[in-house]
Amino acid sequence: MKMKKLVALAVAGMLCLGMSVTAFAADSVTPEDAGAVAVDKDGNTITITASDLNAEAQEVVDKWEADPETLKADVEKAVEGTNITLKENAEYAVIGAFEYEGDLTPGSEITFDVSAMLPNGLEEGQTLYLMHGMPDGSWVLVETTVKDGKATAQLDSLSPIAFVLASDGTPIVNPNPPVDPVDPADPNADDSITVDELVNLIVDRLKANNVTVNRTVVSSRVSPKTGE
8 A cells, every 4th residue: 555545544543533523424325324204293104215316406415515615605595584593604514415205294303314424423412404405496404403313303395405514613524535546657656755744634634623733843754665
């Protein structure tokens, strides 16, 4: 395994062991992981099925995943006219998005399984927003709270639903960042890394999670081939 890949794994491991890092995991969750159950206002069970998003909704979610600022703008637009108070200077990320179907009636209560949407799970009592797609292409914001890996909300209808996590200003980061591949056939490929570069990776991630860091600067470069 190349040195850069080892470094990325080392950084991810250190951070996962040392703190709670919010991970973006929308693409790793399947409909089977995100089931839901519902009851009407009289307590009768309503069958709910989850499936992949339709093409139109998927296009919107793809934009949100590619550009968090677009997601933030749409969340702020959707909150207008509601009694929901968004977190100040929040960062947002979609951690799951699916199409839900079921014969809901007004006042129905639906409980979503959100336990698999982050590798380390969602925190008890954590706020989660549901972006609820409407037939006219608009999105309605619903606020819910995580309890025992579930999120419950009152809805009158079902459609595409994106589960949106908000931080209190701390960037929502991926603990497994992509690493540029090194072509082993390229004799000029440099897959070494300085200690400073490694430390910088760790320090930047710690600072992103509001951890105070004191460091001593060193400088050396290690080759994975020679060890020097």
